[in-house]
Amino acid sequence: MCEVREASVACLGGGSLNISKKEINNKKIHEVFITDAEDLESTFLLKEGSYKEIHLKFCNSLLEKDNYIFVSYIFKLDNNYCLIGERKNVEDKEALEKISLLNNELANKTRKLTKKNKKLQQAKDEIEKLSKTDELTGLANRRHFMNYLQKIFSQAQRYSQSLSLVMIDLDKFKNINDTYGHDAGDKVLSALGDLLNNETRNEDLAARIGGEEFIVILTQTDLNDARNYAERIRKKISKLNIESIPVKITASLGVATMKNNDDYESIFNRADEALYKAKNSGRDKVCKYKGYKL
Secondary structure, eight states, X not given: OOOGGGOEEOOXXXXXXXXXXHHHTTEEHHHHEEOOHHHHHHHTTOOTTOEEEEEEEEOTXXXXXXXOEXXXXXXXXXXXXXXXXXXXXHHHHHHHHHHHHHHHHHHHXXXXXXXXXXXXXXXXXXXHHHHHBOTTTOSBOHHHHHHHHHHHHHHHHHTTOOEEEEEEEETTHHHHHHHHOHHHHHHHHHXXXXXXXXXXXXXXXXXXXXXXXXXXXXXXXXXXXXXXXXXXXXXXXXXXXXXXXXXXXXXXXXXXXXXTTOOHHHHHHHHHHHHHHHHHTTSSSEEEOXXXXX
């Protein structure tokens, strides 16, 4: 048995590779080809008449280009070895490498696009939120409130659920602006916005629908519970402590609850009527719509 380092290449047809027989004749096999040493050594353990497939490449000392790769078969015949090699299509390898690079580039661009789409969606969500929100108080604006009221009203009718509105108006708010300035007035509005945000359940909605006018939708809430809620809000407003405003802040509140023949506009109008009843009867109080009985 002959080891790799002792084996010699006796003959090779050159032709298109421009390697003459003289260049490789009597050279050691590892001086001509590059391959896995263990792979090549194992070929010399072949039984007579058997063969093994290996991949060979010419050494750089023989060829300037390293693209000549061969799928080779080594046969054992008596005490000799015969190697037959067929050149691989290197273009396929190059194409696969290019495809791999393109796939990597595509994956990178996809990741970047996903990032941009995420940022775009976040910006879109922020724009949508801003379009529904009163900038000063952080509450819903009038447009969003009316859309939500229409939706939640239909749902309450469908499932025979109670629904109430509490309308709130700050008493003599113009006097606050005129006496202490609009910055002070904005602080009052912002403080009331924070108060309503903290006192509103997730399924309910508080909104600023006018200059100093606010409203709260109370889902699954009857007239008695809505009035209790309104009274709690009234007391908390009277305890607001706003810097630079030494006077007590008060509000009037009107309460209305959905009836069988209601639509979302009629309940809104009744809450408005109840609010004006509270304002016209002395302010700083809660009034229900006059048609109700507790």
